Amino acid sequence: MSQPFDPSRPPVPPAPEAPPPRRPRASFFAKDRTWLNVLLFVLTCGSVFLVGISWGSSWLYAEKLAADPEFQPAAGLFADARVLGLSLIYTIVLLVILTAHEMGHYLMSRRYGLSATLPFFIPAPSMIGTLGAFIKIRSPITRKLRLFDVGIAGPLAGFVPAVFALFIGLAFSKIVPSLPHEEALIFGEPLLLKIAGLFLLKDAGPGFDVVLHPAAFAGWIGLLVTALNLLPLGQLDGGHIAFSVLRGKTRRFSIIVLVLLAVMGLVFWVGWLVWVLMLLTLGLRHPQIWDEATPLGRKRTTLLVCVIAIFILCFIPAPVKGYNILDLIRMMLG
Numbered sequence: 001m002s003q004p005f006d007p008s009r010p011p012v013p014p015a016p017e018a019p020p021p022r023r024p025r026a027s028f029f030a031k032d033r034t035w036l037n038v039l040l041f042v043l044t045c046g047s048v049f050l051v052g053i054s055w056g057s058s059w060l061y062a063e064k065l066a067a068d069p070e071f072q073p074a075a076g077l078f079a080d081a082r083v084l085g086l087s088l089i090y091t092i093v094l095l096v097i098l099t100a101h102e103m104g105h106y107l108m109s110r111r112y113g114l115s116a117t118l119p120f121f122i123p124a125p126s127m128i129g130t131l132g133a134f135i136k137i138r139s140p141i142t143r144k145l146r147l148f149d150v151g152i153a154g155p156l157a158g159f160v161p162a163v164f165a166l167f168i169g170l171a172f173s174k175i176v177p178s179l180p181h182e183e184a185l186i187f188g189e190p191l192l193l194k195i196a197g198l199f200l201l202k203d204a205g206p207g208f209d210v211v212l213h214p215a216a217f218a219g220w221i222g223l224l225v226t227a228l229n230l231l232p233l234g235q236l237d238g239g240h241i242a243f244s245v246l247r248g249k250t251r252r253f254s255i256i257v258l259v260l261l262a263v264m265g266l267v268f269w270v271g272w273l274v275w276v277l278m279l280l281t282l283g284l285r286h287p288q289i290w291d292e293a294t295p296l297g298r299k300r301t302t303l304l305v306c307v308i309a310i311f312i313l314c315f316i317p318a319p320v321k322g323y324n325i326l327d328l329i330r331m332m333l334g
Helices: 034-060 062-067 081-111 144-171 191-200 214-229 237-267 271-282 297-314 325-332
Strands: 120-123 130-134 174-177 208-211
Touching: 034 062, 034 081, 034 120, 034 130, 034 214, 062 174, 081 130, 081 144, 081 214, 144 191, 144 214, 144 237, 144 297, 191 214, 191 297, 214 297, 237 271, 237 297, 237 325
Parallel strands: none
Antiparallel strands: 120 130, 174 208
């Protein structure tokens, strides 16, 4: 019902204009940041290649370094085409392994219609030239089987090229007289490497060391990355898998694993203590899924057994020997 016009009444002020819509907050994982994925990948290629020069020269001059730890090549390493070629092999193999792992997660996410980013590689002046790679899954995963499949896809996809690289690289690795341990890094051997060595490194025995070909070293890194990601903790791949299987018991199981890692940091490798601190910082909680009672089924149960076997084959108690807390204390005390 309308009200009659009254000229003495003051005009009604116009309604205020609606504020302009707020722009969505910029996100590091926004869809239009593909350039960032490409940039990080290129930078990681560079950092891995620079580190690969050291591993390539160690293999190329293994015999001479074994005879004289002070040996220096006549030409600079950057002028040695053979060293640069070996570094290129190391870079390609390692990045293929890391890319396969992350694309396993990405493609499985896309299969289920989940929004996920392309891999973000992390360049770093570390022992291997990178801190790895990761993808960001934007969509919540609320179904048990999807969580299991996304979690297991990466380790399975990355394990295959890592095994090929390890076996092919071992065929070209060198056996040399042992160096003084103070003069070289001594890497731990996963069970798979020990098994492969029975066939490909028969001449290696007491008093000798194996100098890995850069391809084999990239494969070794691939096995280590697979094992680290399969730790049944938090948002790691193993955490997703464990939550799919253990449900309410996951937190208690995670605490037991953390305690074991802390003990291993004292006895085997100090890096496990860093992992414990990092995982505690990131948190062990996991988003809930609404169909926890759904059975895995025979196919996924078989994959679960396979991935447990892969973890056992890849796990290295001391990736770098001589760097546990007790050894470091002894070194400090002389």
